[in-house]
Amino acid sequence: MNEYRWADLGPGLGAEFSAAITPAMMTAFADMSGDLNPLHIMDGFAAERGFQGRVVYGLLTSALYSRLVGMHLPGKWGVLHGIDVEFKAPAYVGDLLTVSGTVQFLNEAYRRIEIKARIVNQSGAVISKANIRAGLHDA
Amino acid sequence: MDSASIIEDLQPILADILDNPDLRLSSESNASNVEGWDSLAHINFVVAIEKLYRVKFALGELQDLKNVGDMAALIQKKVGA
Numbered sequence: 001m002n003e004y005r006w007a008d009l010g011p012g013l014g015a016e017f018s019a020a021i022t023p024a025m026m027t028a029f030a031d032m033s034g035d036l037n038p039l040h041i042m043d044g045f046a047a048e049r050g051f052q053g054r055v056v057y058g059l060l061t062s063a064l065y066s067r068l069v070g071m072h073l074p075g076k077w078g079v080l081h082g083i084d085v086e087f088k089a090p091a092y093v094g095d096l097l098t099v100s101g102t103v104q105f106l107n108e109a110y111r112r113i114e115i116k117a118r119i120v121n122q123s124g125a126v127i128s129k130a131n132i133r134a135g136l137h138d139a
Numbered sequence: 140m141d142s143a144s145i146i147e148d149l150q151p152i153l154a155d156i157l158d159n160p161d162l163r164l165s166s167e168s169n170a171s172n173v174e175g176w177d178s179l180a181h182i183n184f185v186v187a188i189e190k191l192y193r194v195k196f197a198l199g200e201l202q203d204l205k206n207v208g209d210m211a212a213l214i215q216k217k218v219g220a
Contacts, residue, residue, distance in 0.1 A: 110198070
């Protein structure tokens with residue numbers, strides 16, 4: 001876990017990590033969210049609609065943005081204020097997703113940073129883009 | 140740039156943050172008399188103002204503000220208008 005403090009942060013500071021999407025993640029998210037839409041549960045149903053297989057929940061992949069803030073940028077002293085996410089392409093079970101983010105803007109008065117982030121799959125396709133707002137509570 | 144035109148600029152910004160298209164700001168508006176203007180909305184508002192006018196606020200400057208009129212006056216001072 002990174003432990004960036006306010007003084008360590010500046011425009012352009014970035015972080016990146018990768019995570020594989022597993023069947024267990026899908027089961028856990030289905031249990032947690034109660035979203036049992038067959039598009040996320042049944043490979044056959046998804047395939048009939050032109051997808052490669054069941055589609056990974058968009059908010060499951062977006063949970064990785066929480067990890068970006070809580071573990072990497074800024075890490076220990078960060079707290080998520082908000083995320084605007086735009087989904088660009090489906091993710092599938094077994095995908096290896098790479099999450100990256102860069103600090104774009106800092107508000108000194110309230111110790112708020114804004115991070116431009118995105119998730120790409122193993123082929124380089126953009127799965128989602130996000131603008132993330134996070135606070136620092138290191139004082 | 141006078142105070143009234145600044146408040147006119149600020150109104151759609153705060154309306155969007157509070158998701159209230161009917162919001163009408165005056166110089167007397169503040170977090171006590173505008174519904175939904177909580178601490179997180181306030182941070183979003185200040186950040187949006189910094190971007191719009193390309194200014195930076197110090198925490199001490201913001202703590203002295205009592206209402207939108209004070210904010211407009213501070214913006215005027217910052218942009219040198």
